[in-house]
Amino acid sequence: MYRSAIYEEPLLNEIVTSKKEEINSITTIPDSLQRKKNIDIPNLDETQIVRHFHRLSQMNYGIDSGIYPLGSCTMKYNPKLCEEIASWGKFTNIHPCQDISTIQGNLQILFELERMLCEITGMDFFSLQPAAGAHGEFLGMLLTRAYHEDKNQGSRDEVILPDTSHGTNPASVSMAGYKLIEIPSNKDGTVDLKVLEESLSEKTACFMLTNPNTLGIFESDILKISKLVHDAGALLYYDGANINAIMGKARPGDMGFDIVHLNLHKTFATPHGGGGPGSGPIGVKMKLEKFLPIPRIGRTKEGKYIFDYDAPESIGKIRAYYGNFSVLLKAYTYILMMGRNGLKEASEIAVLNSNYMKKKILDSKLYEMPYKDIRKHEFVLSCEKLKQEKGIRAMDIAKRLLDYGFHPPTIYFPLIVKEALMIEPTETESKNDIDKYVEALIKIANEDPVLVKNAPNNTSVKRVDEVSASKNPILTWKMI
Numbered sequence: 235m236y237r238s239a240i241y242e243e244p245l246l247n248e249i250v251t252s253k254k255e256e257i258n259s260i261t262t263i264p265d266s267l268q269r270k271k272n273i274d275i276p277n278l279d280e281t282q283i284v285r286h287f288h289r290l291s292q293m294n295y296g297i298d299s300g301i302y303p304l305g306s307c308t309m310k311y312n313p314k315l316c317e318e319i320a321s322w323g324k325f326t327n328i329h330p331c332q333d334i335s336t337i338q339g340n341l342q343i344l345f346e347l348e349r350m351l352c353e354i355t356g357m358d359f360f361s362l363q364p365a366a367g368a369h370g371e372f373l374g375m376l377l378t379r380a381y382h383e384d385k386n387q388g389s390r391d392e393v394i395l396p397d398t399s400h401g402t403n404p405a406s407v408s409m410a411g412y413k414l415i416e417i418p419s420n421k422d423g424t425v426d427l428k429v430l431e432e433s434l435s436e437k438t439a440c441f442m443l444t445n446p447n448t449l450g451i452f453e454s455d456i457l458k459i460s461k462l463v464h465d466a467g468a469l470l471y472y473d474g475a476n477i478n479a480i481m482g483k484a485r486p487g488d489m490g491f492d493i494v495h496l497n498l499h500k501t502f503a504t505p506h507g508g509g510g511p512g513s514g515p516i517g518v519k520m521k522l523e524k525f526l527p528i529p530r531i532g533r534t535k536e537g538k539y540i541f542d543y544d545a546p547e548s549i550g551k552i553r554a555y556y557g558n559f560s561v562l563l564k565a566y567t568y569i570l571m572m573g574r575n576g577l578k579e580a581s582e583i584a585v586l587n588s589n590y591m592k593k594k595i596l597d598s599k600l601y602e603m604p605y606k607d608i609r610k611h612e613f614v615l616s617c618e619k620l621k622q623e624k625g626i627r628a629m630d631i632a633k634r635l636l637d638y639g640f641h642p643p644t645i646y647f648p649l650i651v652k653e654a655l656m657i658e659p660t661e662t663e664s665k666n667d668i669d670k671y672v673e674a675l676i677k678i679a680n681e682d683p684v685l686v687k688n689a690p691n692n693t694s695v696k697r698v699d700e701v702s703a704s705k706n707p708i709l710t711w712k713m714i
């Protein structure tokens with residue numbers, strides 16, 4: 235009965251004919267706009283298209299496929315609930331030009347997120363505008379300039395960085411028009427206080443530091459560093475992309491930092507690696523508040539949330555509208571889900587995983603680790619011994635890991651470690667997954683060097699010519 239009612243032929247024909255007319259009436263393109271020649275693209279049916287894209291997606295590797303211990307990137311698993319909430323129509327169907335009376339709830343979220351980030355970092359005020367870590371750094375440099383100019387110290391034109399600093403730090407400093415002073419680390423892999431003291435002068439605008447640094451080592455002299463920098467009249471900037479290492483345990487604000495940026499897309503539940511969107515909000519101490527970008531999110535006595543443009547000394551705007559809202563929303567959701575103890579536990583497990591993994595690899599005696607032993611969320615190995623003994627380089631190990639179905643770690647960074655493998659397991663990997671990765675690293679070190687040097691062997695794309703790829707990139711592909 236059911237079948238025949240639906241598939242009765244005249245009825246079906248009627249539906250098809252009427253729908254076709256309806257569709258034609260909507261989609262008819264005027265003659266003048268119609269293509270004169272057929273477009274030269276492959277003629278594929280739905281099955282073939284679906285299979286093509288599905289296969290491409292299977293060639294991709296992400297944190298949902300397996301461990302992704304890319305150092306200095308915090309590639310951790312992001313709860314799907316954050317994605318779900320960020321995709322609610324109530325959030326996605328709003329327009330940035332809507333009257334603020336209609337988006338009070340959204341503004342409340344941003345207002346509260348700013349307060350939460352203040353508490354996590356120990357800063358007094360936050361701006362959610364920057365769209366990435368590097369963007370936050372750049373804003374930090376603009377704030378630094380505004381601060382010194384306000385004190386008639388505009389001649390301070392140098393920014394000091396340690397030689398372990400992340401590549402975006404020197405780039406942001408230069409983009410903001412400052413002179414870069416790079417200082418060498420001491421034998422522990424931390425800031426050399428004597429060299430720092432000698433480099434500080436009435437020309438210094440800022441010292442930019444990440445703590446733990448990119449070797450994964452905590453700068454235990456941070457209070458002395460802070461005093462030296464402030465005594466010289468300079469500001470102390472915290473690259474907080476690595477806050478995953480210390481959340482709930484220590485706060486940059488308490489260490490003496492004046493400016494902080496965070497990478498919400500690393501620590502606070504936005505998947506990254508595909509190029510965005512990201513978020514690099516910036517926090518400051520009271521003395522820098524008046525320079526923060528406009529608009530600020532304010533709250534009136536009556537409890538109404540507003541965009542506050544009344545900031546005559548603000549450096550202005552650094553971005554259209556008010557930040558990447560969906561990323562901010564995911565961070566807000568994540569922080570609420572985790573709570574104070576959850577965030578602290580995430581950092582504790584991130585550090586435990588990193589130290590467990592490091593110890594297991596070092597016990598094999600196949601890899602070495604220069605500088606201090608105890609690490610935070612990440613550690614940097616050297617394959618120099620393997621290079622000397624078997625000719626196997628960090629790049630070869632990274633490529634061979636692909637054959638084992640793993641994402642490689644960051645390689646050749648920081649620059650002060652020879653043949654560096656920079657590993658950050660994060661708190662979301664199980665002991666089992668960490669053990670398998672360590673096993674693969676040990677196996678590779680014992681393999682025939684020819685096999686390792688020719689890797690990857692099992693992937694759809696073999697070893698690419700990286701020099702040509704960066705020197706002579708082909709950015710468009712023309713279909714013939």
Ligand SMILES: *Cc1c(COP(=O)(O)O)cnc(C)c1O
Pocket residue numbers: 306307366367368369400402403444448473475476497512514
């Ligand atoms: C990732 C990272 C940055 C840069 O962040 P982006 O969002 O990629 O611009 C800066 N510093 C450190 C230490 C980082 O790990």
